Amino acid sequence: MSTSIQYPINEIFESIQGEGSYTGVPSIFIRLQGCPVGCPWCDTKHTWQVDDTDVIPIVELREKSADATTHARMSVTELLDEYDTRGYQAKHVVITGGEPAMYDLVPLTEALLAKGLSVQVETSGTFTLRCTDDTFVTVSPKINMPGKYQILPQVMARANEIKHAIAMQKHVDELKALLAQSTISSNTLIYIQPISQQARATELAVATCIKENWRLSLQTHKFIGIE
Numbered sequence: 001m002s003t004s005i006q007y008p009i010n011e012i013f014e015s016i017q018g019e020g021s022y023t024g025v026p027s028i029f030i031r032l033q034g035c036p037v038g039c040p041w042c043d044t045k046h047t048w049q050v051d052d053t054d055v056i057p058i059v060e061l062r063e064k065s066a067d068a069t070t071h072a073r074m075s076v077t078e079l080l081d082e083y084d085t086r087g088y089q090a091k092h093v094v095i096t097g098g099e100p101a102m103y104d105l106v107p108l109t110e111a112l113l114a115k116g117l118s119v120q121v122e123t124s125g126t127f128t129l130r131c132t133d134d135t136f137v138t139v140s141p142k143i144n145m146p147g148k149y150q151i152l153p154q155v156m157a158r159a160n161e162i163k164h165a166i167a168m169q170k171h172v173d174e175l176k177a178l179l180a181q182s183t184i185s186s187n188t189l190i191y192i193q194p195i196s197q198q199a200r201a202t203e204l205a206v207a208t209c210i211k212e213n214w215r216l217s218l219q220t221h222k223f224i225g226i227e
């Protein structure tokens with residue numbers, strides 16, 4: 001296993017997974033810095049740029065503001081040490097971003113699983129995904145975004161769940177077109193998630209789930225005011 005990789009880490013925190021299949025599960029979130037996809041409604045725009053001038057020591061990561069562009073460079077060993085140092089209790093780890101699939105996640109997912117933790121990766125589907133076979137993969141396909149990245153068939157085929165954020169019918173239609181041209185597992189769950197808890201988006205999401213027999217994902221953490 002290569003452990004030389006240094007991941008740019010925007011933040012690490014313990015909370016409850018608020019979305020998708022793992023909703024309600026206590027989780028450690030590892031947020032990686034970097035994303036070129038450019039979704040206009042992105043709520044983590046501070047993770048987009050990876051700038052060397054924003055690198056901070058690991059100890060400062062614990063105190064930094066959640067929406068700051070600063071990030072620490074951390075090895076797999078340092079990430080595992082951080083879990084212990086902070087006294088985390090959650091047994092599920094969510095690797096998110098930014099776009100975590102920009103990086104080789106095999107060493108990190110291997111190490112977390114070897115530690116006895118379950119691991120989930122959240123990706124936009126626009127980068128070749130490198131992680132262990134036992135990693136639970138959430139693909140939140142970002143279709144026709146300003147960065148002009150394509151959703152990769154390899155990532156759609158690997159998805160354990162597909163979670164699509166919608167605000168209007170156009171977004172539902174985009175997902176249906178993507179699914180029609182993709183090969184996905186018969187076990188893959190499909191979730192529709194209204195963007196930013198908008199009332200009209202929620203209404204459309206409910207109606208779409210009933211019509212298509214898909215599942216509704218709500219950002220439950222936002223309803224109770226936690227990260």
Ligand code: SF4
Pocket residue numbers: 035036037038039041042043044045047097098099124142
């Ligand atoms: S892929 Fe995710 S992190 Fe990147 S711009 Fe879109 S919502 Fe934001």
